[in-house]
Each structure stands twice: as structure tokens, then as C-alpha cells.
Amino acid sequence: MTLRMLIDRHDLRSTRWDDTPARALADGEVRFRVDHFALTANNITYAAFGDAMHYWDFFPSGDPATGCLPVWGFGTATESRHPDVAVGEHVYGYWPIADELIVQPARANAAGFLDGAEHRRALHTIYNHYVRCAADPGYRAEREAEQALLRPLFTTSFLIDDFVADNAGFGAQQVLLSSASSKTAYGTAFCLAQRRGQSGALRVVGLTSPANLAFTRSLGCYDEVLTYDELAKLDRGSPAVYIDFSGSAGLRRQIHEAFDTALMHSCSVGGTHWDELGAKGANRDLPGPRPTLFFAPAQASKRIEQWGAAGLQQRLAAAWVAFMQPVTSAQTPWLKVVSGQGRQAVEAVYRELLDGRTAPQDGHVLSLAA
Known part of the structure; x- marks a missing residue:
């Protein structure tokens, strides 16, 4: 059967x-x-x-x-x-x-x-x-669970970071990530944080619920973590990129209205608020850029053309090895x-x-x- x-x-x-x-x-x-x-x-x-x-x-x-x-x-x-x-x-x-x-x-x-x-x-x-x-070469029998859980998500995280860098950060100074405690979001934050100290590196700001605030701050890959009711504390004077992992239409509107023309790019990746994704009129009359859907395979295909499949896998493997260190830390695993x-x-x-x-x-x- x-x-x-x-x-x-x-x-x-x-x-x-x-x-x-x-x-x-x-x-x-x-x-x-x-x-x-x-x-x-x-x-x-x-x-x-x-x-x-x-x-x-x-x-x-x-x-x-x-x-x-x-x-x-x-x-x-x-x-x-x-x-x-x-x-x-x-x-x-x-x-x-x-x-x-x-x-x-x-x-x-x-x-x-x-x-x-x-x-x-x-x-x-x-x-x-x-x-x-x-x-x-990256397979470890004892790490099958971590691979199943995080490898596809981290591939998306890696490609989001690469996409932002590929577009010179869209001219922004900070990147805002909703559902910051989610695995794809903190994988993205980890990749973005690896660029700290480099020219054009963006400040990484996580947005999360009060219940997940302590966990998200403990990760150390965000420069700042705010709860959804603390949006007034955002630096609205700094051009921003919004990466939406929640799918919340209400939150998206708040971000767009807060930054308006200072919002340089807005994209949707996930949908923890999946029931709002298809809401009619959710993006109607939004200030700032039109929200777009980030499709990881498109960025992967572009890099395969430029770097070759082996080149992409080599870069991804190096990032994955670095990511696994805090994820599997004996003291404070993520x-x-x-x-x-x-x-x-x-x-x-x-x-x-x-x-x-x-x-x-x-x-x-x-x-x-x-």
C-alpha cells in the first residue's frame, strides 16, 4: 500500500x-x-x-x-x-x-x-x-535532520543575499526582514551579516513577534531586532529594502507607508501569514516600489550561467559550512x-x-x- x-x-x-x-x-x-x-x-x-x-x-x-x-x-x-x-x-x-x-x-x-x-x-x-x-561531499549521516530542515531554506537565504548584493543593495542602507525568527529569514540575516565591514554592507534589522524577540536577538546576526508594535523605532531616514517572509498584508502596508520613496525594493519570499497572501487589494495604492515575488531558481539560474553549476555549489557549500557552526553549536544551538x-x-x-x-x-x- x-x-x-x-x-x-x-x-x-x-x-x-x-x-x-x-x-x-x-x-x-x-x-x-x-x-x-x-x-x-x-x-x-x-x-x-x-x-x-x-x-x-x-x-x-x-x-x-x-x-x-x-x-x-x-x-x-x-x-x-x-x-x-x-x-x-x-x-x-x-x-x-x-x-x-x-x-x-x-x-x-x-x-x-x-x-x-x-x-x-x-x-x-x-x-x-x-x-x-x-x-x-557535504553529506554527513549524523546531520541528515539539519540538512533536510535547513539546506533548501538556506539555499534560498544564500540566493536572497546574493540577489541583494547583485543589485548593489538597491541603493539602500538597511534591510528589513519580517518573521525574523523563521529559518529562512535568519539564514538570510546570517549571510547578510557575513558582509559586515565590507563596502556597501547593509544594516540588518529583524522584525518579529514579542514571543520570539529573545530568541531572535540571541542569534546575533541582526544589528537590531524590533517587535511588530515597535515599527515607530525604525530609522525612516535611511533608504531600506524590505524582505517579506511573513506575507502579512497589513505589515507590508505599514512598511511601505513608513518609508514611501525611501523604500528602494520590496519583495515577498515566504508566507507565515499564508491566509493573507491572496487578499484582494492588499497591494493597491501602496506607496513606494511595487512588491515582487522572489523566485530563488531564477537567481540560481543566473549564477549558474555566470559561475557554472560547480561554481555556485562551491560558494553555497562554503556558506553552508559557516552557517552550520552556530546552528549546531554545543552551547547555544540555533x-x-x-x-x-x-x-x-x-x-x-x-x-x-x-x-x-x-x-x-x-x-x-x-x-x-x-
Whole structure:
């Protein structure tokens, strides 16, 4: 049997479980057991932007009203009818919330392969690539949880920082990050903070809730952290870039109205306030620049053209190694791994994330595999 979680594409709170007989493999296919996966606010963003950004297209449910939520994690080949993938191979990549996935490996090499299934061919390769753990120089078996939780988020963080630098900071002097306690936000702040002392380095200001204020300040990668009710303390005289990880239409309007023409760029990345993302008129008559959606694969594609894929991976790997030091610090780690098994555990974490009730230091790694 194959177990998977289905989500109503128009009501993210409505979920059900689908348990169907496992089908036989065709030639060229491989069956992977989904060993474990991370579930974070980033995945809620995938759901919120599921139609606009085609996230629902990766693992079609067969019913246009429902979708399988993509997650990052690890899987092991349990059956193979493909000459380049052996039973027992362990890989890192993109999975549905399910206990197994059948893929059609394409362009296989020593490093990994793409899922060449027809429905995935038009989707971005950054999500279709599966990395062989045995060939990944950054892989550590004891760090699988951290990799599943943070590597995709940190890749986005790295590319946001690179995007801002690539545009000379848009002429700003400071960068404001909402949902500053979230993993993608503090990863971005970490990358921005690495530029301290360099010409053009921006002051990094985090915005967060009172409940997450102490944690966010303890990270040390923000020059200043304010709560959402302290926006009056922002330096409105300094040109700013706003990076929106919350999706809160009300907060976005407050920032735009506070800075007006001194807001040099405004972009949306995440959606912890996912229920506000599609609010009608949310961006109507906003002062300052028109908010845009940051799409990490676009910046990655640009850098691959300029640096080559190996060049991008080399820079990303160096940043990742530096980031892992505070994340896994023995004294004050930024991340606490919380493991869970089974349907109830997955549902509980999913609903906590929808409601914004997860502790910022917690990282949930889950499994449906028997």
C-alpha cells in the first residue's frame, strides 16, 4: 500500500489520507521509500503559492481539487528497474508527504539524477534533482535532520543575499526582514551579516513577534531586532529594502507607508501569514516600489550561467559550512531537531505551522515509512 497526505488546494486546513495499493514498476522506474522529511513554514509557503508557482504539479494527486505537499528529505531505493540506480541507494531530494515515491531517473551520473517523469519535465530542475548521498561531499549521516530542515531554506537565504548584493543593495542602507525568527529569514540575516565591514554592507534589522524577540536577538546576526508594535523605532531616514517572509498584508502596508520613496525594493519570499497572501487589494495604492515575488531558481539560474553549476555549489557549500557552526553549536544551538512518526504526528505539525504555533528553535523531521 502507498500512503500519502492530500490537501484541499483551496482550503489548506482541509486534509485527508489516501491509502492505495502500490503499483508495479515499469521499465526505467525506481521505487523509493521516503525515509524522513522536514516540515517547516517553507512548506506552508509551497501550499499558499501552490497554483501560482506550480508546486502542486510535482506530485499530482489525480484530483484537481487536492494536492500533495512537496517536502525535502531522504529516501532509499527499495526496488529498481533502472540500470543506473541500485536497490539500497540513499538520496536527498524533493518528495511528497508520503511513504514512497516512484521516479523515472534521467540524466543520471555519479552525483545524482533527475526525475524524468513526463509531468515534471517542464518544472524547474532545482526541484527535480536527487543527490546521491554517497557522492555528496557535504553529506554527513549524523546531520541528515539539519540538512533536510535547513539546506533548501538556506539555499534560498544564500540566493536572497546574493540577489541583494547583485543589485548593489538597491541603493539602500538597511534591510528589513519580517518573521525574523523563521529559518529562512535568519539564514538570510546570517549571510547578510557575513558582509559586515565590507563596502556597501547593509544594516540588518529583524522584525518579529514579542514571543520570539529573545530568541531572535540571541542569534546575533541582526544589528537590531524590533517587535511588530515597535515599527515607530525604525530609522525612516535611511533608504531600506524590505524582505517579506511573513506575507502579512497589513505589515507590508505599514512598511511601505513608513518609508514611501525611501523604500528602494520590496519583495515577498515566504508566507507565515499564508491566509493573507491572496487578499484582494492588499497591494493597491501602496506607496513606494511595487512588491515582487522572489523566485530563488531564477537567481540560481543566473549564477549558474555566470559561475557554472560547480561554481555556485562551491560558494553555497562554503556558506553552508559557516552557517552550520552556530546552528549546531554545543552551547547555544540555533536549531533543536524534533522527530515524529506517523499520520497523527504529521497532521499535528502541519496544523501548528498553519497556525504559526511552532517554537522558532524547533525543527520538525517526520516519517510515514513503516
